[in-house]
Amino acid sequence: MIKMPELPEVETVKNELLPYVIGRHITSVTLFWPKMVRQPSVEEFCSRLIGQKLTGIARRGKYLIFNLSSGEVLIIHLRMTGSLLLKPASAGPDKFIRAIIHLDGEYGIYFRDPRKLGRMWLAADESEVVGKLGPEPLETNFTPQTLLKLLKNRTAPIKAILLDQNFIAGVGNMYADEALFAARIHPLRPGGSLSPDEVERLHHAIQQVLWSGIGNKGASTDTYFRPSGETGTAHFQFQVAHRLSGDYCPVCGTPIERIPIRNRGSYFCPRCQTPE
Numbered sequence: 001m002i003k004m005p006e007l008p009e010v011e012t013v014k015n016e017l018l019p020y021v022i023g024r025h026i027t028s029v030t031l032f033w034p035k036m037v038r039q040p041s042v043e044e045f046c047s048r049l050i051g052q053k054l055t056g057i058a059r060r061g062k063y064l065i066f067n068l069s070s071g072e073v074l075i076i077h078l079r080m081t082g083s084l085l086l087k088p089a090s091a092g093p094d095k096f097i098r099a100i101i102h103l104d105g106e107y108g109i110y111f112r113d114p115r116k117l118g119r120m121w122l123a124a125d126e127s128e129v130v131g132k133l134g135p136e137p138l139e140t141n142f143t144p145q146t147l148l149k150l151l152k153n154r155t156a157p158i159k160a161i162l163l164d165q166n167f168i169a170g171v172g173n174m175y176a177d178e179a180l181f182a183a184r185i186h187p188l189r190p191g192g193s194l195s196p197d198e199v200e201r202l203h204h205a206i207q208q209v210l211w212s213g214i215g216n217k218g219a220s221t222d223t224y225f226r227p228s229g230e231t232g233t234a235h236f237q238f239q240v241a242h243r244l245s246g247d248y249c250p251v252c253g254t255p256i257e258r259i260p261i262r263n264r265g266s267y268f269c270p271r272c273q274t275p276e
Protein backbone atom coordinates (compact mmCIF):
# COMPACT_ATOMS: atom_id res chain seq x y z
CA MET A 1 0.00 0.00 0.00
CA ILE A 2 1.26 3.48 -0.88
CA LYS A 3 1.95 5.81 2.02
CA MET A 4 1.28 9.32 0.92
CA PRO A 5 2.99 12.50 2.06
CA GLU A 6 1.27 14.13 5.03
CA LEU A 7 1.79 17.37 6.94
CA PRO A 8 5.37 16.65 8.15
CA GLU A 9 6.51 15.59 4.67
CA VAL A 10 4.92 18.60 2.95
CA GLU A 11 6.23 20.96 5.64
CA THR A 12 9.73 19.55 5.12
CA VAL A 13 9.47 20.08 1.36
CA LYS A 14 8.43 23.69 1.99
CA ASN A 15 11.23 24.33 4.51
CA GLU A 16 13.91 22.81 2.32
CA LEU A 17 12.81 24.46 -0.93
CA LEU A 18 12.53 27.93 0.59
CA PRO A 19 16.21 28.96 0.72
CA TYR A 20 16.81 27.84 -2.85
CA VAL A 21 13.81 29.25 -4.68
CA ILE A 22 12.73 32.48 -2.98
CA GLY A 23 13.60 35.50 -5.08
CA ARG A 24 14.13 33.34 -8.17
CA HIS A 25 12.29 33.92 -11.42
CA ILE A 26 10.58 31.20 -13.41
CA THR A 27 12.26 31.09 -16.81
CA SER A 28 10.25 28.26 -18.36
CA VAL A 29 8.04 25.31 -17.55
CA THR A 30 8.43 21.84 -19.06
CA LEU A 31 5.52 19.42 -18.74
CA PHE A 32 6.05 15.74 -19.49
CA TRP A 33 2.60 14.90 -18.09
CA PRO A 34 0.39 17.93 -18.84
CA LYS A 35 -2.64 16.37 -17.13
CA MET A 36 -1.20 17.31 -13.77
CA VAL A 37 -2.14 20.92 -14.56
CA ARG A 38 -5.74 21.33 -13.34
CA GLN A 39 -6.21 25.05 -13.80
CA PRO A 40 -6.06 27.09 -16.06
CA SER A 41 -5.33 25.55 -19.49
CA VAL A 42 -1.85 24.07 -19.93
CA GLU A 43 -0.81 26.88 -22.32
CA GLU A 44 -2.06 29.57 -20.00
CA PHE A 45 -0.51 27.89 -16.98
CA CYS A 46 2.93 27.95 -18.59
CA SER A 47 2.72 31.40 -20.15
CA ARG A 48 1.41 33.04 -16.96
CA LEU A 49 4.15 31.46 -14.84
CA ILE A 50 7.07 32.51 -17.01
CA GLY A 51 8.81 35.65 -15.75
CA GLN A 52 7.19 35.53 -12.31
CA LYS A 53 9.27 35.79 -9.17
CA LEU A 54 8.71 33.30 -6.35
CA THR A 55 8.13 35.46 -3.29
CA GLY A 56 7.13 32.88 -0.65
CA ILE A 57 6.03 29.33 0.07
CA ALA A 58 3.36 28.33 2.53
CA ARG A 59 1.71 25.07 3.43
CA ARG A 60 -2.00 24.55 4.02
CA GLY A 61 -2.90 21.00 4.95
CA LYS A 62 -1.08 18.87 2.40
CA TYR A 63 -1.00 21.68 -0.21
CA LEU A 64 2.09 23.70 -1.09
CA ILE A 65 1.30 27.32 -1.94
CA PHE A 66 3.92 29.24 -3.92
CA ASN A 67 3.40 32.99 -3.82
CA LEU A 68 4.15 34.76 -7.08
CA SER A 69 5.11 38.37 -7.77
CA SER A 70 1.81 38.93 -9.66
CA GLY A 71 -0.11 38.14 -6.47
CA GLU A 72 -1.28 34.84 -7.91
CA VAL A 73 -0.42 31.49 -6.33
CA LEU A 74 0.98 28.28 -7.77
CA ILE A 75 -0.52 25.42 -5.79
CA ILE A 76 0.97 21.93 -5.78
CA HIS A 77 -0.41 18.75 -4.21
CA LEU A 78 1.97 15.79 -4.12
CA ARG A 79 -0.92 13.31 -3.68
CA MET A 80 0.35 9.71 -3.39
CA THR A 81 3.84 9.52 -4.85
CA GLY A 82 4.96 13.07 -5.63
CA SER A 83 8.26 14.69 -4.64
CA LEU A 84 9.64 18.12 -5.51
CA LEU A 85 13.37 17.80 -6.15
CA LEU A 86 15.94 20.54 -6.46
CA LYS A 87 18.26 19.67 -9.30
CA PRO A 88 20.89 21.64 -11.18
CA ALA A 89 19.46 23.34 -14.24
CA SER A 90 21.51 21.03 -16.43
CA ALA A 91 20.12 17.81 -14.91
CA GLY A 92 18.37 15.52 -17.32
CA PRO A 93 14.96 14.26 -16.21
CA ASP A 94 14.69 10.67 -15.00
CA LYS A 95 11.70 8.71 -16.20
CA PHE A 96 9.48 9.68 -13.29
CA ILE A 97 9.95 13.44 -13.68
CA ARG A 98 6.58 14.80 -14.82
CA ALA A 99 7.32 18.54 -14.82
CA ILE A 100 10.21 20.95 -14.43
CA ILE A 101 9.87 24.52 -13.23
CA HIS A 102 13.06 26.13 -14.49
CA LEU A 103 14.43 28.98 -12.40
CA ASP A 104 17.05 31.63 -13.10
CA GLY A 105 19.26 30.34 -10.29
CA GLU A 106 21.38 27.27 -9.92
CA TYR A 107 18.47 24.87 -9.41
CA GLY A 108 15.18 23.97 -11.00
CA ILE A 109 12.20 22.35 -9.29
CA TYR A 110 11.70 18.83 -10.65
CA PHE A 111 8.31 17.27 -9.97
CA ARG A 112 8.90 13.54 -9.65
CA ASP A 113 5.78 11.41 -9.50
CA PRO A 114 5.82 7.69 -10.43
CA ARG A 115 2.03 7.34 -10.29
CA LYS A 116 1.25 10.65 -12.05
CA LEU A 117 -1.36 11.62 -9.47
CA GLY A 118 0.19 14.94 -8.39
CA ARG A 119 -1.63 18.16 -9.21
CA MET A 120 -0.77 21.79 -10.02
CA TRP A 121 -3.00 24.84 -10.17
CA LEU A 122 -2.43 28.52 -10.89
CA ALA A 123 -5.01 30.64 -9.09
CA ALA A 124 -5.72 34.19 -8.01
CA ASP A 125 -6.36 32.95 -4.50
CA GLU A 126 -5.57 29.69 -2.71
CA SER A 127 -9.12 29.33 -1.40
CA GLU A 128 -10.32 28.62 -4.96
CA VAL A 129 -8.38 25.38 -4.84
CA VAL A 130 -7.86 24.23 -1.28
CA GLY A 131 -11.48 24.87 -0.31
CA LYS A 132 -12.67 24.50 3.23
CA LEU A 133 -9.94 22.76 5.16
CA GLY A 134 -10.09 22.11 8.88
CA PRO A 135 -7.77 23.82 11.37
CA GLU A 136 -4.01 23.50 11.15
CA PRO A 137 -3.08 21.15 14.01
CA LEU A 138 0.19 22.95 14.83
CA GLU A 139 -1.30 26.44 14.98
CA THR A 140 -1.87 28.00 18.39
CA ASN A 141 -5.62 28.28 17.79
CA PHE A 142 -5.87 24.48 17.64
CA THR A 143 -6.40 23.72 21.33
CA PRO A 144 -7.77 20.70 23.22
CA GLN A 145 -10.99 22.71 23.60
CA THR A 146 -11.20 23.19 19.80
CA LEU A 147 -10.78 19.46 19.30
CA LEU A 148 -13.35 18.61 21.97
CA LYS A 149 -15.87 20.96 20.37
CA LEU A 150 -15.24 19.56 16.89
CA LEU A 151 -15.68 15.98 18.10
CA LYS A 152 -18.95 16.63 19.92
CA ASN A 153 -21.72 14.29 18.73
CA ARG A 154 -19.54 12.76 16.04
CA THR A 155 -20.38 9.08 15.60
CA ALA A 156 -17.78 8.12 12.96
CA PRO A 157 -14.67 6.23 14.11
CA ILE A 158 -12.04 8.62 15.46
CA LYS A 159 -9.53 7.30 12.92
CA ALA A 160 -11.83 8.17 10.00
CA ILE A 161 -12.49 11.61 11.49
CA LEU A 162 -8.77 12.38 11.76
CA LEU A 163 -8.29 11.53 8.07
CA ASP A 164 -11.00 14.00 7.02
CA GLN A 165 -9.18 17.08 5.73
CA ASN A 166 -12.22 19.23 6.43
CA PHE A 167 -12.03 18.21 10.09
CA ILE A 168 -8.31 18.75 10.61
CA ALA A 169 -5.83 19.63 7.87
CA GLY A 170 -2.73 17.64 7.01
CA VAL A 171 -3.12 14.49 9.11
CA GLY A 172 -3.13 11.28 7.10
CA ASN A 173 -2.96 7.56 7.69
CA MET A 174 0.51 7.28 9.22
CA TYR A 175 0.33 10.12 11.71
CA ALA A 176 -3.29 9.37 12.67
CA ASP A 177 -2.26 5.81 13.64
CA GLU A 178 0.74 7.11 15.55
CA ALA A 179 -1.29 9.77 17.39
CA LEU A 180 -4.02 7.30 18.39
CA PHE A 181 -1.41 4.86 19.66
CA ALA A 182 0.39 7.56 21.64
CA ALA A 183 -2.97 8.64 23.14
CA ARG A 184 -3.98 4.99 23.84
CA ILE A 185 -7.24 5.39 21.92
CA HIS A 186 -8.76 2.61 19.79
CA PRO A 187 -9.18 3.74 16.16
CA LEU A 188 -12.82 2.59 16.00
CA ARG A 189 -14.00 4.63 19.00
CA PRO A 190 -16.78 7.01 17.94
CA GLY A 191 -15.32 10.54 17.92
CA GLY A 192 -18.00 11.91 20.25
CA SER A 193 -17.37 9.18 22.85
CA LEU A 194 -13.94 10.46 23.84
CA SER A 195 -13.75 11.93 27.35
CA PRO A 196 -12.22 15.39 27.83
CA ASP A 197 -9.10 13.67 29.23
CA GLU A 198 -8.81 11.47 26.16
CA VAL A 199 -9.30 14.44 23.85
CA GLU A 200 -6.53 16.26 25.67
CA ARG A 201 -4.25 13.24 25.29
CA LEU A 202 -5.13 12.97 21.62
CA HIS A 203 -4.51 16.67 21.03
CA HIS A 204 -1.10 16.40 22.66
CA ALA A 205 -0.31 13.22 20.71
CA ILE A 206 -1.28 14.75 17.33
CA GLN A 207 1.02 17.71 17.89
CA GLN A 208 3.80 15.53 19.26
CA VAL A 209 3.83 13.04 16.34
CA LEU A 210 3.64 15.85 13.77
CA TRP A 211 6.48 17.86 15.34
CA SER A 212 8.55 14.71 15.63
CA GLY A 213 7.81 13.90 11.96
CA ILE A 214 8.95 17.39 10.93
CA GLY A 215 12.05 17.10 13.12
CA ASN A 216 12.93 13.87 11.33
CA LYS A 217 12.26 15.44 7.88
CA GLY A 218 9.27 13.24 7.11
CA ALA A 219 8.74 9.53 6.66
CA SER A 220 10.26 7.84 3.63
CA THR A 221 8.33 4.60 3.87
CA ASP A 222 7.73 4.56 0.16
CA THR A 223 8.30 7.12 -2.57
CA TYR A 224 8.74 10.32 -0.57
CA PHE A 225 12.01 12.19 -1.03
CA ARG A 226 13.19 15.50 0.35
CA PRO A 227 14.10 18.18 -2.22
CA SER A 228 17.74 17.17 -1.91
CA GLY A 229 16.83 13.62 -2.95
CA GLU A 230 17.59 12.39 0.56
CA THR A 231 15.07 10.39 2.56
CA GLY A 232 13.40 11.39 5.81
CA THR A 233 13.79 9.27 8.93
CA ALA A 234 10.45 9.75 10.71
CA HIS A 235 9.32 6.20 9.92
CA PHE A 236 12.12 4.82 12.10
CA GLN A 237 10.31 6.39 15.06
CA PHE A 238 6.91 4.89 14.19
CA GLN A 239 5.49 2.70 16.95
CA VAL A 240 2.64 1.04 15.05
CA ALA A 241 2.12 2.71 11.64
CA HIS A 242 2.89 0.35 8.79
CA ARG A 243 4.29 -2.30 11.08
CA LEU A 244 3.91 -5.66 9.43
CA SER A 245 1.43 -7.94 11.08
CA GLY A 246 3.51 -10.10 13.37
CA ASP A 247 5.35 -7.05 14.71
CA TYR A 248 4.90 -6.44 18.41
CA CYS A 249 3.73 -3.40 20.32
CA PRO A 250 6.85 -1.64 21.65
CA VAL A 251 5.03 -0.91 24.91
CA CYS A 252 3.35 -4.20 25.87
CA GLY A 253 4.60 -6.80 23.39
CA THR A 254 1.14 -7.67 22.00
CA PRO A 255 1.07 -8.30 18.22
CA ILE A 256 0.03 -5.18 16.33
CA GLU A 257 -3.25 -5.51 14.45
CA ARG A 258 -4.28 -4.05 11.15
CA ILE A 259 -7.90 -3.38 10.27
CA PRO A 260 -9.40 -1.48 7.33
CA ILE A 261 -11.12 1.81 8.22
CA ARG A 262 -12.48 3.77 5.23
CA ASN A 263 -10.30 1.62 2.97
CA ARG A 264 -7.10 2.54 4.78
CA GLY A 265 -5.13 0.02 6.80
CA SER A 266 -5.19 1.07 10.44
CA TYR A 267 -2.48 -0.22 12.72
CA PHE A 268 -2.97 -0.37 16.46
CA CYS A 269 -2.22 -2.34 19.61
CA PRO A 270 -5.36 -4.16 20.78
CA ARG A 271 -4.10 -4.15 24.36
CA CYS A 272 -2.88 -0.54 24.73
CA GLN A 273 -5.79 0.82 22.70
CA THR A 274 -8.87 -0.92 24.09
CA PRO A 275 -12.29 -0.28 22.51
CA GLU A 276 -13.81 0.97 25.81
Ligand SMILES: [Zn+2]
Pocket residue numbers: 249250251252253254269270271272273
Ligand atom coordinates in the same frame (compact mmCIF):
# COMPACT_ATOMS: atom_id res chain seq x y z
ZN1 LIG B 1 0.54 -2.44 23.42
